[in-house]
Amino acid sequence: MACRHESDTTAPFPGKREHPMHILITGGCGFLGVRLARTLLAGGPLALAGAPARAIARITLADRVPPPADLQADARVQFVPGDLCEQVDNGALPLARADALFHLAAAVSGECEADFDLGMRSNLNATRMLLQACRHAGHAPVFVFSSSVAVFGGSPEQPLPAVIEDSTLPTPQSSYGIQKFIGEQLVADFSRKGFVQGRSVRLMTVSVRPGRPNGAASGFLSGMLREPLAGERARCPVAPETPVALASPGNTVAGIIRAASASAAEWRVRTAVNLPALTTTVREMAQALEHVAGRATSALIDWEPDAQIAKIVTSWPSRIHAARAQSLGLSADPSFDAILRSYLRENPQAHQWPRQ
Amino acid sequence: MACRHESDTTAPFPGKREHPMHILITGGCGFLGVRLARTLLAGGPLALAGAPARAIARITLADRVPPPADLQADARVQFVPGDLCEQVDNGALPLARADALFHLAAAVSGECEADFDLGMRSNLNATRMLLQACRHAGHAPVFVFSSSVAVFGGSPEQPLPAVIEDSTLPTPQSSYGIQKFIGEQLVADFSRKGFVQGRSVRLMTVSVRPGRPNGAASGFLSGMLREPLAGERARCPVAPETPVALASPGNTVAGIIRAASASAAEWRVRTAVNLPALTTTVREMAQALEHVAGRATSALIDWEPDAQIAKIVTSWPSRIHAARAQSLGLSADPSFDAILRSYLRENPQAHQWPRQ
Structure with missing residues (x-):
């Protein structure tokens, strides 16, 4: 797969040379990752965390399965195959050059209920390892974490409020929801420490997903x-x-990109943002x-x-x-x-x- | 250190032989651990999670420092020295025989702010490893987790409500608070899965602590x-x-023991209980x-x-x-x-x- 470095010839600050913008997407060959990559590649320059917009020079897709043909053919796209924990462990991901990470990789809810250890590894360990790797990279990249509406769960003893607010206490009723909520906490603290510029967004149930069933209870x-x-x-x-409560794929990806572009002042607090549904x-x-x-x-x-x-x-x-x-x-x-x-x-x- | 096995001759169910009650306290030689052990040893039979009360045959104290002389002299007390993560790793803790764990071991708030990795290891890893070890022990012991009022933190952008309720969303402003809140989530999910009978209690700031300063910001x-x-x-x-908001040592230990004794119906939900202050x-x-x-x-x-x-x-x-x-x-x-x-x-x- 080809890869072309572009130098940004429209740097907004004379004298300050902007390096080419590099984006990393984990779970990048999944349904949302592919859609996010296509949307970013088709869009114009991207503003990250309120900084001036810059052209995207490269998007790295990390996943276990390869990207579709259109992304393989794009010279700006790089594919890093493998298991995410192993990729972080062996330094296979270009974290030191990534301006922004979109961390979409996860085991889905049904899988995590059936295989507790899979969820703990794929959702909790992987998120933590990725955050630690960003910290050690040292340049505080934008880190968009795809959390989920599944952090909210009601039970007979602790019913959900009729309407969920951003300040509602999550009481997850699934391992997936717990692992996502823990991920939010890690992103918040790594952000507070200045290790990343965290943006946790809670994705709503996406419908209509193309392709095949994926094992999620929401499938x-x-x-x-x-x-x-x-x-x-x-x-x-x-x-x-x-x-x-549902959101279309297009609306979901728009929310993910908006999280990456929001300035610290717009983002305001480190808790997760509920996307609209x-x-x-x-x-x-x-x-x-x-x-x-x-x-x-x-x-x-x-x-x-x-x-x-x-x-x-x-x-x-x-x-x-x-x-x-x-x-x-x-x-x-x-x-x-x-x-x-x-x-x-x-x-x-x-x-x-x-x-x- | 001596250890005596007692058989419970007053088993409430004829024909069902009750094994001697065994309690494990991590951080057992710290200020609260010692006070908890003394209170349990001085008290009568203990009811765990709503079950009939039984005499305490043994208390194992896991810590890096040895217990005081009075506990060393008690034949019911066993001391397991070492680092908690290593103890779990090498099977040094008698988890298979523990009816209840009081997980008090933690790096304190000031330490965790100064040394991020210490907090991640001592608070997050250790709690997770201990829960996994309980899961693999297979008998769903009572697991009292000492969380902290430090899960609550206000900031100019996200001020705390005037009064904290059990349903208030924690927005920790310290690594210690984040790690404790993550611990609560793990305890909740391990409980939901039936791996432990979790009881997370948020301890208030304890005053007056005897002894020497311990590095906590609340010292x-x-x-x-x-x-x-x-x-x-x-x-x-x-x-x-x-x-x-403060609680005396005696009141704090009373809250910890009440958490262990509460039946599932009394405990009601898996989220943490704020102790009174x-x-x-x-x-x-x-x-x-x-x-x-x-x-x-x-x-x-x-x-x-x-x-x-x-x-x-x-x-x-x-x-x-x-x-x-x-x-x-x-x-x-x-x-x-x-x-x-x-x-x-x-x-x-x-x-x-x-x-x-």
């Missing part, structure tokens, strides 16, 4: 749209009235599918409750008052119909139903 | 009483009107010293502000509404005069001023 919230659009049956394991129900999602693709398509949803998945999903919050995100100029998707239409526009090959 | 809150009582000058590095000011503490020991003694306090210590201390909360602790039957010390009189009663050798 059906994409699958119940994606599979019927491709002419296949799909299961909805929760009751139709189940409320959910659209509150809807799975019934409304099925209705949107019917609006957009017809009744024959929405009839491909099998409403078969699964108590274990329902227990996890209903422990997640469904109403988010994302005040800090709003102060950064971010907002929720306007409707699930709009989310679904974006998915179809962005994935024209992904549906087989007759166009209307 | 002066004991030293400004203890040293003048011993005829020595002592520094108060914060302004007289500084409000503080008396709200006072350092001026009132000096006045109490004058009441109890005369003006010549309180005049030994040097009021010399230290901006760095004042910044840490004033970031701590001073008003705690300890609702969950109250529901467990715990309450704050009635006054600082009462705290000071307890100290003098318990430490008759520690003061040189003329009795009044």
Whole structure:
């Protein structure tokens, strides 16, 4: 894979030579990583943490699987294959040259419930090792940490408030949620010490994800749209009235990039920012599918409750008052119909139903 | 050091043979560990997590320094010397036989601010390793984790609420506070998974501590009483009107033991319990010293502000509404005069001023 160094010829401060901007994305070949990389490469110069905007000279994607062909063909993209903990351990990541890290790599919620040690390693150890490596690199890079709405969980003894605020105490009901919340604490303290410029963002459940199921308990919230659009049956394991808080892939990536660009004054405090979410129900999602693709398509949803998945999903919050995100100029998707239409526009090959 | 196994001849369930109760205390030779051990040994049978009370057959103290003579002489006490992480690593701790662990070992706040790696190792790694070892022991022991009021910290951008509730979001302003808050999360998830029966209690600032200063930023809150009582000058590095939340050693140990005895139904949720605290000011503490020991003694306090210590201390909360602790039957010390009189009663050798 080629790599070209670009010198920034439009340095805003005469006499101060700006080095080429270098971005590192862990989990960079996953769904969000790829979308983030494409968005950054297609965008203009990037402002990091309130600094003047500079062109992106290189994006390094760290992952266990290779990037798609379009990113492989981009001379600005470098791929570092392997396990993240091992990569940090053996110095394979170009941390000393990274202006910003987007730490997206994680084991997902279902995996972490099934394999406790996997989650502790992939989510907790890896985040800590990456932060320590940034600290030792010594230049306090921007560190965007993808936390999750799964830090919030309700139980009969400790129900969630009706609306989640940025100041709501997380009481995670899953190992994944605990590990993400611990990651937030580490990012906060490494930031306070000046080791990184931390930006923890809590991603909402993303829908509609293209591709295949990924083992997350939330997977059906994409699958119940994606599979019927491709002419296949799909299961909805929760009751139709189940409320959910969702964000489109595009809106999610916009939030991640905004976190990286926010100045310290805009970011204000070291606690995590809840990204905005659209509150809807799975019934409304099925209705949107019917609006957009017809009744024959929405009839491909099998409403078969699964108590274990329902227990996890209903422990997640469904109403988010994302005040800090709003102060950064971010907002929720306007409707699930709009989310679904974006998915179809962005994935024209992904549906087989007759166009209307 | 001798060790005697006692069989419990009063097993409450006929036919079920109760093994002798074994308690492990990490940091067991520190000030609180020693006091906890003495209180447990002097008390009668102990109820753990709501189970029927049983006699304590053995207490193992894990620490780097040996216990005092009275504990060394007790046949029920075993001492395991060494570094906690190494002890867990090499299997030196009798975890498989421990009915309850009181995890008190920690690097204190001032040390953790000065030496980041020390805090990460002594507070985060050690807690995690101990929890993993309990998990692998397989019998879900009671695990009392001594967290701290230092999880709460205010900043100009994110001031603390006027009163701290059990549901207040901690925003730690120190590495120590972050590490303790992470410990709480680990205890919560290991409990949820059934690996331990976790009981996280947030200890308030303890005053009056006997002995020598220990490097904590809060040290002066004991030293400004203890040293003048011993005829020595002592520094108060914060302004007289500084409000503080305090608990006596006796009240603190009572809270720790109550956490171990609480049933799952009494404990209710997996988040940490704020122990009760008396709200006072350092001026009132000096006045109490004058009441109890005369003006010549309180005049030994040097009021010399230290901006760095004042910044840490004033970031701590001073008003705690300890609702969950109250529901467990715990309450704050009635006054600082009462705290000071307890100290003098318990430490008759520690003061040189003329009795009044």
